[in-house]
Amino acid sequence: MKILIKGGRLIDPASGLDRIGDLAIANGRIVGLGDVGEFSAERVIEAGGLVVAPGLVDLAARLREPGHEHEGMLESELAAAAAGGVTSLVCPPDTDPVLDEPGLVEMLKFRARKLSRCRLFPLGALTTHLSGESLTEMAELTEAGCIGFSQADQPIRDTLVLARALLYAATYDYTVWLRPLDAYLSGGVAASGAVATRLGLSGEPVTAETVALHTIFELMRSTGARVHLCRISSAAGVALVRAAKQEGLKVTADVSINSLHLSDVDIGYFNPAMRLNPPLRQGRDRDALRAGLADGTLDALVSDHMPVAPDEKNVPFAEATPGATGLELLLSLALRWGQDSGLSMAQSLGVVTAAPVRVLGSALGSLGASAGRLVEGGVADVCVFDPAASWAVTPERLSSQGKHTPFAYEISGFELPAQVRYTVVAGHMAFEAAAAR
Amino acid sequence: MLSKRNPQLNKHGELVHLLSIEGLPQAIIHQILDTAGTFLSVNDREVKKVPLLRGKSVFNLFFENSTRTRTTFEIAAKRLSADVLNLDIARSSTAKGETLLDTVANLSAMHADMFVVRHSESGAPYLIAQHCAPHVHVVNAGDGRHAHPTQGLLDMYTIRHFKKDFRNLTVAIVGDIVHSRVARSDIHALNILGVPEIRAVGPKTLVPGDLKDMGVRVCHDMAEGVRDADVIIMLRLQNERMSGAMLPSAGEFFKNFGLTPEKLALAKPDAIVMHPGPINRGVEIASTVADGAQSVILPQVTFGIAVRMAVMSILAGNEA
Numbered sequence: 172m173k174i175l176i177k178g179g180r181l182i183d184p185a186s187g188l189d190r191i192g193d194l195a196i197a198n199g200r201i202v203g204l205g206d207v208g209e210f211s212a213e214r215v216i217e218a219g220g221l222v223v224a225p226g227l228v229d230l231a232a233r234l235r236e237p238g239h240e241h242e243g244m245l246e247s248e249l250a251a252a253a254a255g256g257v258t259s260l261v262c263p264p265d266t267d268p269v270l271d272e273p274g275l276v277e278m279l280k281f282r283a284r285k286l287s288r289c290r291l292f293p294l295g296a297l298t299t300h301l302s303g304e305s306l307t308e309m310a311e312l313t314e315a316g317c318i319g320f321s322q323a324d325q326p327i328r329d330t331l332v333l334a335r336a337l338l339y340a341a342t343y344d345y346t347v348w349l350r351p352l353d354a355y356l357s358g359g360v361a362a363s364g365a366v367a368t369r370l371g372l373s374g375e376p377v378t379a380e381t382v383a384l385h386t387i388f389e390l391m392r393s394t395g396a397r398v399h400l401c402r403i404s405s406a407a408g409v410a411l412v413r414a415a416k417q418e419g420l421k422v423t424a425d426v427s428i429n430s431l432h433l434s435d436v437d438i439g440y441f442n443p444a445m446r447l448n449p450p451l452r453q454g455r456d457r458d459a460l461r462a463g464l465a466d467g468t469l470d471a472l473v474s475d476h477m478p479v480a481p482d483e484k485n486v487p488f489a490e491a492t493p494g495a496t497g498l499e500l501l502l503s504l505a506l507r508w509g510q511d512s513g514l515s516m517a518q519s520l521g522v523v524t525a526a527p528v529r530v531l532g533s534a535l536g537s538l539g540a541s542a543g544r545l546v547e548g549g550v551a552d553v554c555v556f557d558p559a560a561s562w563a564v565t566p567e568r569l570s571s572q573g574k575h576t577p578f579a580y581e582i583s584g585f586e587l588p589a590q591v592r593y594t595v596v597a598g599h600m601a602f603e604a605a606a607a608r
Numbered sequence: 609m610l611s612k613r614n615p616q617l618n619k620h621g622e623l624v625h626l627l628s629i630e631g632l633p634q635a636i637i638h639q640i641l642d643t644a645g646t647f648l649s650v651n652d653r654e655v656k657k658v659p660l661l662r663g664k665s666v667f668n669l670f671f672e673n674s675t676r677t678r679t680t681f682e683i684a685a686k687r688l689s690a691d692v693l694n695l696d697i698a699r700s701s702t703a704k705g706e707t708l709l710d711t712v713a714n715l716s717a718m719h720a721d722m723f724v725v726r727h728s729e730s731g732a733p734y735l736i737a738q739h740c741a742p743h744v745h746v747v748n749a750g751d752g753r754h755a756h757p758t759q760g761l762l763d764m765y766t767i768r769h770f771k772k773d774f775r776n777l778t779v780a781i782v783g784d785i786v787h788s789r790v791a792r793s794d795i796h797a798l799n800i801l802g803v804p805e806i807r808a809v810g811p812k813t814l815v816p817g818d819l820k821d822m823g824v825r826v827c828h829d830m831a832e833g834v835r836d837a838d839v840i841i842m843l844r845l846q847n848e849r850m851s852g853a854m855l856p857s858a859g860e861f862f863k864n865f866g867l868t869p870e871k872l873a874l875a876k877p878d879a880i881v882m883h884p885g886p887i888n889r890g891v892e893i894a895s896t897v898a899d900g901a902q903s904v905i906l907p908q909v910t911f912g913i914a915v916r917m918a919v920m921s922i923l924a925g926n927e928a
Contacts, residue, residue, distance in 0.1 A: 365821035369630070371730040371753030371792060440615055441731030485709055485739075487729035489752070 172598060173197045175210050176555060179218030183225060183545035184521035194223050196551040199598035204547045214600070218555055221592060224520050226258025226552035228527040228543045230425050231401060232476035232498055234291075236282075237275060238267035244572060245279075248478060248498065249288040251571035253602035255474075255499040256554030256591040259542055260289055261531070263348075263401075264296040265323030271296035271307045273315035280316045288601045290538075290552070292531070294321040294348055297336050303327035303354075306336055309345055318534035319399065321348035324448055328354040330386065337396035346534065350401040350449075351383035351408065360489040362404075362452040366435040372489065375450050377405045384411045391420050399530055400424040403469060404449035406459030413468040423530045424468070426460050427475035428497055428504040433457065433577055441488040444575045444582060447475075448493035464522055465512050471527040472508070474501040478573025496573030500564065502556060503587035504578070510588065516558070553595040560590040615737055622926040625737045625746040626919050628755040629796040637800060641765050643918035644911065650687060651913060660921045661690035664721040668694045669711075669736075670749070671727040676885065677749050677759075680909070681724045684916035690722075708732065709739050716741045722920060723747070730754035730789075745923040753787050758919055759884050760793025762912040764801060766904055767839055769911065770880050774801040780833050780875075781824075782809040782865060783843035783892050784854075786816055790884045791843060799823045809833030810865055813854040830865050837875040841882045842867050845892050858891045868894045872902065880904045 174196040181192045181204065188204075195203030195210045203210055232252065236245040252260055262279075264270035270279070276293050283291035295317035296307050309320055320340060327333040340347045356379035361367040363374030380403070388411070391398055403409060403424050412424045429447050434454045438445045445451060463469040477494025484491050501523055509519025528535065528543030535542060541549025562568065563580035564587060578587065594602035616625040616632075623636055650658055666685040668678050678694060685692045697711065706714075708727075715723070722745045725733045730752030737746040750756040764774075771777055779798055785791040785808050798806050799822075808815050808824045820826050827833035834840055849855050867881065881893075881903045889895045898905060 363818075365818045368786070368816055368818050369792070369822055371751075371755070371789060373753075441734050443735075482707065485735070486707065487727065487732040487735055487752075489729045489731075 172214060173210070173212040174214045174216065174595065174598070174600070175207065175212035176216045176218045176223050176553070179221045179223035179555060181205065181223050181545060182517050182520060184517045185525035185544045187517065188545065189517050194545070194553065196553070196595065196598050199551055201545060201547055201549050201551050204545060216555065216593060220557065220559065221555050222516065222558050223545070224554050224556070225524040225543050225545050226554045226594060226596065227256050227501055227523045229257045229260040229474050229476070229498065229501055229523070230471050230527050230530060231427070231473035232260045232262055233265070233478070233494070234262050235478055236266060236279065242572060244478065245282055246286060247570060247572045248476070249283060249286050251496070251498045251569065252289040253594045253596070254570045254591060256502050256556060256594050257498055258289055258552035258554065258594060258596045258601070259292060260498070261292045261294060261318065263321050263323040264294050265301060265325070269296045269301050270294070270317070271299050271301070273308070273311045276312060276315040276317055287596065287599055289596060292318045294319050296320065297322050297347060298327065298332065301325045303329060303332055306339055309340060310343060313343070313345065318531060319346040319348050321401070322350070324350055324352065326350070326352045326354040326357065326383065333386070334390050334394065337390050337398070338394040341394050341396040344397060346397045346399050346532070348399045348401055349387055351380050351387060351403070353379045353382045356382060359450065360446065361438060362435050362450040364435055364453050366438060370438065370441065377407050377452070380405050380408045380449070381411060384408060388415050388420060391422065397421040402427050402430065402449055402473065402475060403460065403463070404430050404452050404456065406456045409459045409463040409468055413463070416468065423470045425471040425473045425530070426464055426469045427473055428500060429475060429495060429577060430457065431460055431464065431472065431508055432504060437577060442582065443484045443486065443488055443491035444495065444577050444579065446488055446491040446493050447495060461508060461512060464508070465514065470530050472501070472505050472522040474498050476571070476573070478571050479575050481574070484575050495576045496569060496571045497576065498571060499569055500576060500578055500587065502554070502591060503562070503589050506558070506588050551595055551598040554591060555593040556589050556591045558589050561586040561588050562590050615734060618926060618928055623922055624926050624928045626757050626923065627733050627737060627746065627748045629757045629760045629793045629800065630755070632800060634800050637761065637764065637797060640761055640915065640918045640922060641768055643922060644765055644914040647914040647917040648911070650917070651910070656687050657689055658687065659689045661685065661688035661924055664690045664924060665719060666690045666692050666722045666724060666920065667715055667720045668692065668724045669697060669715070669726070670695065671697050671725070671732070672750070674726055674750070677726065680912050681749060681916055684913050685920060687913070688917055688921055690920070708735065712736050712740055716744055720744055722923065724749050726750045728752055742928045747919060747923065750789055753789055754792065756789040756793050758912070758916050759790050760797045761919065762908060762915040763794050763841065763882060763884070764797045765911045765915050766882060766908050769907070770904060771838060774798070774803050777803050777838045778805040778807070778836060779803055779839040779841065780807040780809055780837040781841045781843065782830070782833060782867065784814045784845050784849060785810055785819065785843065786814050787846065787849070788843050792822070794841060795822050795824055807833050807837070811855065814849070830871055831874055834871055835874045837879055839880055839882065840867060840872070840875060842893050844884065844886065845888060862891055866892055866894060867897050869896055869900070872897055882908060885909070
């Protein structure tokens with residue numbers, strides 16, 4: 172299908188392009204950018220007043236498949252991705268069963284491709300069953316489509332296993348995705364601090380993150396492994412990542428929308444929507460995360476999407492399943508952070524487009540040259556949104572089966588900026604807002 | 609974020625649930641203590657009953673075992689002429705079986721008027737208060753490490769009874785503060801009532817530094833902690849603190865933080881010694897102190913019934 176998006180504000184964070192112009196799509200590629208001239212399209216979108224940006228790339232979204240097929244989870248969550256302008260996403264391996272065999276990965280990729288809503292990049296399990304004991308067949312899993320290896324939220328207790336996993340992955344220059352979390356210091360349901368102490372909730376200290384970071388960096392020095400750090404949550408963690416980058420370690424890092432905008436004070440009266448992983452830390456941690464994302468210490472912003480059923484949230488705080496819906500909020504919360512920080516729209520969009528693609532690097536293969544960007548001849552993954560519209564997050568507005576989020580209007584009392592109008596994936600229309608039709 | 613009204617107060621600022629002492633106005637605390645004073649005489653009468661809760665059903669929902677607290681609530685409710693149902697519900701940590709909210713919905717359908725809730729998870733009574741029928745009142749009888757407000761109130765009653773005025777006192781709370789819902793409720797109450805010096809005393813594993821944000825002075829030395837105190841509140845030490853590497857042994861704890869006659873001598877001569885019970889003799893408190901002239905541990909129990917009667921009668925008189 173040939174699509175012409177006319178008169179929009181074209182923003183490409185990677186090249187710095189920010190101008191009014193047209194974007195022409197044919198055969199899944201961008202064939203004209205800026206001054207397009209004559210182009211006969213089957214579909215013309217008048218984009219006056221709208222922003223035309225690269226499709227978003229989300230480095231952490233759980234689709235709960237395998238495991239929740241009977242609930243149609245993959246369908247709904249990929250629809251949520253498209254509704255959020257997300258055209259590529261990385262899913263961690265903590266599914267049921269765990270993504271530790273090539274067959275499971277192939278099936279997941281196949282099912283996602285059939286839905287053609289969003290490109291799916293699975294992370295394979297670093298150890299079988301994520302048990303932290305033996306290594307998975309990383310080369311086989313890579314052939315099946317894994318773009319890296321991860322323990323999700325289950326830290327490896329045995330440092331020797333972690334060292335060998337990093338060393339083995341380094342053989343092939345695979346990126347190992349680690350959430351820095353010490354197996355013994357973790358386990359609290361809220362961040363250690365005055366709020367957890369006052370509410371009588373078990374605390375997860377900052378040292379759960381920093382001890383793990385020190386271990387990971389030491390092992391990177393000795394193994395030469397490439398590591399992506401998932402969801403840094405503390406000011407001390409940001410400082411350690413900054414130092415590691417200055418030293419020249421091959422490390423990248425991300426932060427979740429929740430940690431970027433909230434703090435432990437938001438737990439209020441035990442609100443289970445605030446039961447998150449990593450836990451919300453103090454205001455000074457949030458401020459350091461915001462600054463770290465702005466100065467590039469933290470590379471990417473992630474939705475940390477986790478659909479949680481109401482029955483898993485309507486329980487006492489500590490018993491609630493951690494996590495929140497996020498795919499449909501990623502764009503709005505990136506822009507809100509940018510507005511709060513006095514950044515340009517291109518800079519705000521960079522942390523959810525070009526920067527995460529740089530994190531993925533060569534694992535994307537030929538896509539790496541143009542995903543997360545607007546490039547003539549590149550893949551047509553595009554997000555068209557109205558920057559002036561705002562919206563209230565309500566359960567009925569979300570396509571995801573996960574309805575819980577700290578940013579729900581009834582909790583936060585504020586609306587979020589920007590509404591996605593169209594999402595194009597590989598030249599197909601993957602999403603059109605109801606009002607846009 | 610939206611500013612949320614304290615869920616235990618109605619729009620007129622009246623108490624409709626008792627979930628925590630945190631955020632209660634001083635006037636409500638004094639109202640409860642004054643009301644408890646009038647009920648103390650009921651307890652001394654031949655016929656120990658008043659008809660304030662006649663026709664009302666009080667459900668004791670104990671998701672965590674506690675014979676003692678449940679019994680005092682039961683006595684209090686019966687002296688107010690309420691019908692009392694005791695439900696010991698083994699807490700299931702999984703979503704399998706009946707969920708907490710299903711249980712509450714079922715009991716609401718049986719026309720309960722009041723739930724007295726004990727639960728091992730902090731905040732569980734808030735969840736129940738948010739989801740029960742509007743006419744139902746919830747009393748927190750202890751949730752996780754978070755709060756035990758009726759214990760806090762009976763402690764305040766005891767202090768007021770023996771010391772009259774809160775505004776010139778030094779109160780030391782000694783022991784396992786990090787795991788103690790009693791300590792948290794006492795600290796909130798003492799602050800609201802204007803106690804100028806509240807000390808939290810114990811080793812660093814049991815008395816975290818960020819307690820100072822709750823308005824206490826943190827002391828890691830027993831002598832410093834009890835010196836010139838007017839009130840010493842000893843907390844029960846659970847055995848699992850030793851297995852969790854919080855303490856090496858009960859013996860070492862007693863040596864350093866147990867209340868002995870020698871340590872008590874550092875406090876004011878008329879200092880009172882309190883304990884929420886049950887006491888571990890020789891672990892946190894020496895028998896000679898627990899049974900001594902300065903101990904008010906048994907009066908605490910007596911006052912506890914009057915305070916619980918006061919809480920239940922006040923709640924029953926207020927509408928959501």
